[in-house]
Amino acid sequence: MKKLPFVKSAGLAVAAVILALFLLHGLGLLGWWDNLLARVFSPVNQSLQRFGTSVSQNYRDASDQRDAAEIIRQKDQEIAKLLAINAELTAVKKDDRVLKDYFKLTQENKFDYLVAQVLARDVISRDAVKRNKLIINRGARDGVKTGLLVVDQAGVALGKISQVKDHLAELSLLNSNDCQVAVKIQSDAQTMGIAQGELGLSVRLDFVPQSKKVEVGQLVVSSGLEPDIPSNVVVGKIKSIDQASVNSIWQKLAVEPVANLEDLSFVAVLMPKQSFSFE
Secondary structure, three states, X not given: OOOOHHHHXXXXXXXXXXXXXXXXXXXXXXXHHHHHHHHHHHHHHHHHHHHHHHHHHHHHHHHHHHHHHHHHHHHHHHHHHHHHHHHHHHHHHHHHHHHHHHHHHHOOOOOEEXXXXXXXXXXXXXOHHHHOEXXXXXXXXXXXXXXXEEEOOOOOEEEEEEEEOOOOEEEEEOOOOOOEEEEEEOOOOOEEEEEEEEOOOEEEEEEEEOOOOOOOOOEEEEEOOOOOOOEEEEEEEEEEEOHHHOOOOEEEEEEEXXXXXXXXXXXXXXXXXXXXXXO
16 A cells, blocks of 8 residues: 655654754754753653662662571571580580599499489479489399489489389489488487488488487488498488477487489499398
Protein backbone atom coordinates (compact mmCIF):
# COMPACT_ATOMS: atom_id res chain seq x y z
CA MET A 1 0.00 0.00 0.00
CA LYS A 2 1.38 3.42 -0.92
CA LYS A 3 2.12 5.90 1.92
CA LEU A 4 0.27 9.19 1.85
CA PRO A 5 2.27 12.26 0.73
CA PHE A 6 1.44 13.91 4.08
CA VAL A 7 3.14 11.19 6.06
CA LYS A 8 6.27 11.41 3.92
CA SER A 9 6.39 15.19 4.34
CA ALA A 10 5.96 14.93 8.12
CA GLY A 11 8.79 12.43 8.41
CA LEU A 12 11.11 14.62 6.40
CA ALA A 13 10.17 17.63 8.49
CA VAL A 14 10.92 15.82 11.78
CA ALA A 15 14.24 14.61 10.44
CA ALA A 16 15.11 18.12 9.32
CA VAL A 17 14.26 19.56 12.74
CA ILE A 18 16.36 16.97 14.58
CA LEU A 19 19.30 17.61 12.24
CA ALA A 20 18.93 21.34 12.74
CA LEU A 21 18.90 20.95 16.53
CA PHE A 22 22.09 18.87 16.43
CA LEU A 23 23.79 21.51 14.28
CA LEU A 24 22.67 24.40 16.48
CA HIS A 25 23.69 22.52 19.63
CA GLY A 26 27.08 21.79 18.08
CA LEU A 27 27.53 25.50 17.29
CA GLY A 28 26.63 26.44 20.86
CA LEU A 29 23.53 28.38 19.82
CA LEU A 30 21.15 26.34 22.09
CA GLY A 31 22.82 27.01 25.42
CA TRP A 32 19.83 29.00 26.68
CA TRP A 33 17.56 26.06 25.79
CA ASP A 34 19.80 23.58 27.62
CA ASN A 35 19.80 25.79 30.75
CA LEU A 36 16.02 26.07 30.61
CA LEU A 37 15.61 22.32 30.35
CA ALA A 38 18.12 21.82 33.17
CA ARG A 39 16.19 24.22 35.42
CA VAL A 40 12.87 22.60 34.53
CA PHE A 41 14.04 19.00 35.11
CA SER A 42 16.48 19.74 37.99
CA PRO A 43 13.91 19.02 40.80
CA VAL A 44 12.95 15.80 39.07
CA ASN A 45 16.63 14.77 38.76
CA GLN A 46 17.27 15.62 42.40
CA SER A 47 14.24 13.63 43.52
CA LEU A 48 15.34 10.68 41.42
CA GLN A 49 18.86 10.92 42.86
CA ARG A 50 17.55 11.07 46.42
CA PHE A 51 15.25 8.13 45.75
CA GLY A 52 18.12 6.13 44.25
CA THR A 53 20.41 7.01 47.16
CA SER A 54 17.69 6.05 49.67
CA VAL A 55 17.06 2.73 47.98
CA SER A 56 20.80 2.00 47.85
CA GLN A 57 21.25 2.98 51.52
CA ASN A 58 18.28 0.86 52.63
CA TYR A 59 19.68 -2.10 50.72
CA ARG A 60 23.09 -1.61 52.35
CA ASP A 61 21.45 -1.24 55.80
CA ALA A 62 19.41 -4.41 55.31
CA SER A 63 22.49 -6.23 54.09
CA ASP A 64 24.49 -4.93 57.06
CA GLN A 65 21.73 -6.08 59.46
CA ARG A 66 21.73 -9.55 57.93
CA ASP A 67 25.51 -9.66 58.16
CA ALA A 68 25.39 -8.44 61.78
CA ALA A 69 22.73 -11.03 62.69
CA GLU A 70 24.83 -13.79 61.12
CA ILE A 71 27.95 -12.57 62.95
CA ILE A 72 26.03 -12.52 66.26
CA ARG A 73 24.70 -16.04 65.61
CA GLN A 74 28.19 -17.32 64.86
CA LYS A 75 29.60 -15.62 67.96
CA ASP A 76 26.83 -17.12 70.12
CA GLN A 77 27.71 -20.57 68.78
CA GLU A 78 31.39 -19.98 69.51
CA ILE A 79 30.60 -18.79 73.04
CA ALA A 80 28.40 -21.86 73.65
CA LYS A 81 31.19 -24.15 72.44
CA LEU A 82 33.75 -22.37 74.64
CA LEU A 83 31.45 -22.63 77.67
CA ALA A 84 30.99 -26.35 77.04
CA ILE A 85 34.74 -26.84 76.69
CA ASN A 86 35.37 -24.81 79.84
CA ALA A 87 32.80 -26.83 81.80
CA GLU A 88 34.37 -30.08 80.59
CA LEU A 89 37.87 -28.90 81.46
CA THR A 90 36.71 -27.76 84.89
CA ALA A 91 35.15 -31.17 85.55
CA VAL A 92 38.27 -32.98 84.29
CA LYS A 93 40.50 -30.76 86.43
CA LYS A 94 38.34 -31.44 89.50
CA ASP A 95 38.29 -35.20 88.86
CA ASP A 96 42.04 -35.18 88.29
CA ARG A 97 42.59 -33.43 91.63
CA VAL A 98 40.29 -35.87 93.43
CA LEU A 99 41.95 -38.89 91.82
CA LYS A 100 45.37 -37.59 92.86
CA ASP A 101 44.11 -37.43 96.45
CA TYR A 102 42.82 -41.00 96.20
CA PHE A 103 46.18 -42.09 94.78
CA LYS A 104 47.92 -40.55 97.78
CA LEU A 105 45.48 -42.39 100.03
CA THR A 106 46.26 -45.74 98.42
CA GLN A 107 50.00 -45.15 98.82
CA GLU A 108 49.73 -44.89 102.59
CA ASN A 109 49.46 -48.70 102.83
CA LYS A 110 47.36 -48.29 105.95
CA PHE A 111 44.49 -50.19 104.35
CA ASP A 112 43.70 -51.67 100.95
CA TYR A 113 41.52 -49.31 98.92
CA LEU A 114 39.52 -49.92 95.76
CA VAL A 115 38.77 -46.62 94.02
CA ALA A 116 35.36 -46.52 92.29
CA GLN A 117 33.47 -44.00 90.21
CA VAL A 118 29.99 -42.89 91.18
CA LEU A 119 27.69 -43.74 88.28
CA ALA A 120 24.30 -42.67 89.55
CA ARG A 121 22.47 -40.94 92.37
CA ASP A 122 18.78 -40.06 92.52
CA VAL A 123 19.34 -36.44 93.56
CA ILE A 124 15.87 -35.23 92.48
CA SER A 125 13.89 -37.85 94.38
CA ARG A 126 11.62 -36.64 97.16
CA ASP A 127 12.50 -39.80 99.05
CA ALA A 128 15.46 -38.91 101.27
CA VAL A 129 16.44 -42.59 101.52
CA LYS A 130 16.80 -42.89 97.74
CA ARG A 131 18.82 -39.67 97.56
CA ASN A 132 21.38 -41.17 99.93
CA LYS A 133 22.09 -44.26 97.84
CA LEU A 134 24.78 -44.24 95.15
CA ILE A 135 25.66 -46.72 92.42
CA ILE A 136 29.39 -47.31 91.88
CA ASN A 137 31.22 -49.08 89.04
CA ARG A 138 32.79 -51.82 91.18
CA GLY A 139 31.14 -55.09 92.13
CA ALA A 140 31.57 -58.70 93.18
CA ARG A 141 34.04 -59.38 90.36
CA ASP A 142 36.30 -56.75 91.99
CA GLY A 143 36.00 -58.32 95.46
CA VAL A 144 33.33 -55.92 96.72
CA LYS A 145 30.75 -57.35 99.13
CA THR A 146 27.99 -56.07 101.36
CA GLY A 147 29.02 -54.50 104.65
CA LEU A 148 32.32 -53.01 103.49
CA LEU A 149 33.06 -49.47 104.58
CA VAL A 150 33.44 -46.76 101.91
CA VAL A 151 35.57 -43.66 102.45
CA ASP A 152 36.43 -40.40 100.65
CA GLN A 153 39.84 -39.24 99.44
CA ALA A 154 40.79 -38.23 102.99
CA GLY A 155 40.01 -41.70 104.33
CA VAL A 156 36.88 -40.49 106.16
CA ALA A 157 33.82 -42.76 106.24
CA LEU A 158 31.00 -42.12 103.74
CA GLY A 159 28.83 -45.19 104.29
CA LYS A 160 28.65 -48.93 103.64
CA ILE A 161 28.05 -51.25 100.69
CA SER A 162 24.42 -52.40 100.88
CA GLN A 163 23.96 -54.37 97.62
CA VAL A 164 26.36 -55.99 95.17
CA LYS A 165 26.16 -57.23 91.60
CA ASP A 166 28.93 -58.52 89.33
CA HIS A 167 30.16 -55.12 88.16
CA LEU A 168 28.11 -52.69 90.24
CA ALA A 169 27.42 -52.00 93.89
CA GLU A 170 25.06 -49.84 95.92
CA LEU A 171 26.51 -47.50 98.54
CA SER A 172 24.27 -46.42 101.42
CA LEU A 173 25.55 -43.20 102.91
CA LEU A 174 25.90 -42.69 106.66
CA ASN A 175 22.55 -40.90 106.89
CA SER A 176 20.67 -43.73 105.15
CA ASN A 177 18.28 -45.72 107.37
CA ASP A 178 19.93 -49.01 106.42
CA CYS A 179 23.48 -47.86 107.22
CA GLN A 180 24.78 -48.92 110.64
CA VAL A 181 28.40 -48.66 111.73
CA ALA A 182 29.90 -49.94 114.99
CA VAL A 183 31.73 -46.93 116.44
CA LYS A 184 33.39 -45.58 119.53
CA ILE A 185 33.76 -42.10 120.93
CA GLN A 186 37.41 -41.16 121.18
CA SER A 187 37.96 -40.46 124.85
CA ASP A 188 39.60 -42.06 127.84
CA ALA A 189 36.53 -44.25 128.27
CA GLN A 190 36.41 -45.34 124.58
CA THR A 191 32.59 -45.44 124.71
CA MET A 192 31.05 -47.84 122.19
CA GLY A 193 27.84 -47.39 120.20
CA ILE A 194 26.12 -47.77 116.81
CA ALA A 195 26.02 -44.92 114.31
CA GLN A 196 22.66 -45.17 112.53
CA GLY A 197 21.23 -43.16 109.65
CA GLU A 198 17.94 -41.47 110.48
CA LEU A 199 15.31 -40.67 107.82
CA GLY A 200 18.04 -40.00 105.28
CA LEU A 201 18.66 -36.63 106.93
CA SER A 202 20.93 -37.13 109.92
CA VAL A 203 22.97 -39.64 111.91
CA ARG A 204 22.29 -40.69 115.48
CA LEU A 205 24.44 -42.61 117.93
CA ASP A 206 22.59 -45.42 119.73
CA PHE A 207 23.29 -47.62 122.75
CA VAL A 208 25.49 -45.21 124.69
CA PRO A 209 24.74 -45.71 128.41
CA GLN A 210 23.74 -42.74 130.57
CA SER A 211 26.70 -43.51 132.81
CA LYS A 212 29.14 -42.55 130.02
CA LYS A 213 30.23 -38.93 129.89
CA VAL A 214 29.89 -37.50 126.40
CA GLU A 215 30.72 -34.00 125.19
CA VAL A 216 29.76 -32.11 122.02
CA GLY A 217 32.62 -32.08 119.53
CA GLN A 218 34.11 -35.43 120.51
CA LEU A 219 35.33 -37.50 117.56
CA VAL A 220 33.44 -40.65 116.55
CA VAL A 221 35.45 -43.41 114.81
CA SER A 222 34.90 -47.02 113.76
CA SER A 223 35.32 -49.44 116.66
CA GLY A 224 36.77 -52.33 114.66
CA LEU A 225 34.20 -54.76 116.09
CA GLU A 226 32.66 -55.49 112.69
CA PRO A 227 34.19 -58.05 110.33
CA ASP A 228 36.20 -56.47 107.49
CA ILE A 229 36.05 -52.95 109.00
CA PRO A 230 39.19 -51.75 110.79
CA SER A 231 39.16 -49.47 113.80
CA ASN A 232 39.79 -45.72 114.00
CA VAL A 233 38.30 -44.71 110.65
CA VAL A 234 36.80 -41.25 111.23
CA VAL A 235 33.00 -41.20 111.02
CA GLY A 236 31.92 -37.87 112.53
CA LYS A 237 31.67 -35.67 115.61
CA ILE A 238 29.14 -35.45 118.43
CA LYS A 239 26.77 -32.69 117.31
CA SER A 240 24.24 -32.56 120.13
CA ILE A 241 23.06 -34.36 123.28
CA ASP A 242 19.34 -34.64 123.96
CA GLN A 243 18.99 -33.61 127.61
CA ALA A 244 15.39 -34.89 127.65
CA SER A 245 16.68 -38.44 127.54
CA VAL A 246 18.27 -38.38 131.03
CA ASN A 247 15.60 -40.71 132.42
CA SER A 248 16.11 -43.36 129.73
CA ILE A 249 18.71 -46.11 129.69
CA TRP A 250 20.52 -44.82 126.62
CA GLN A 251 21.66 -41.34 125.69
CA LYS A 252 20.27 -39.71 122.53
CA LEU A 253 23.23 -38.37 120.60
CA ALA A 254 23.36 -36.72 117.18
CA VAL A 255 26.46 -37.18 115.02
CA GLU A 256 27.60 -34.84 112.28
CA PRO A 257 29.51 -36.69 109.53
CA VAL A 258 32.95 -35.25 108.82
CA ALA A 259 32.88 -36.18 105.12
CA ASN A 260 30.93 -34.22 102.51
CA LEU A 261 28.12 -36.59 101.54
CA GLU A 262 26.76 -34.42 98.72
CA ASP A 263 29.47 -33.79 96.13
CA LEU A 264 30.80 -37.24 95.29
CA SER A 265 32.22 -38.32 91.93
CA PHE A 266 34.66 -40.96 93.21
CA VAL A 267 34.82 -43.06 96.37
CA ALA A 268 37.12 -45.72 97.79
CA VAL A 269 35.94 -49.08 99.09
CA LEU A 270 37.97 -50.11 102.12
CA MET A 271 38.99 -53.67 101.24
CA PRO A 272 39.91 -56.09 104.04
CA LYS A 273 43.51 -57.28 104.03
CA GLN A 274 42.44 -60.47 105.76
CA SER A 275 38.83 -61.53 105.86
CA PHE A 276 37.53 -63.65 108.69
CA SER A 277 34.25 -65.12 109.91
CA PHE A 278 33.00 -67.51 112.60
CA GLU A 279 31.31 -69.86 110.15
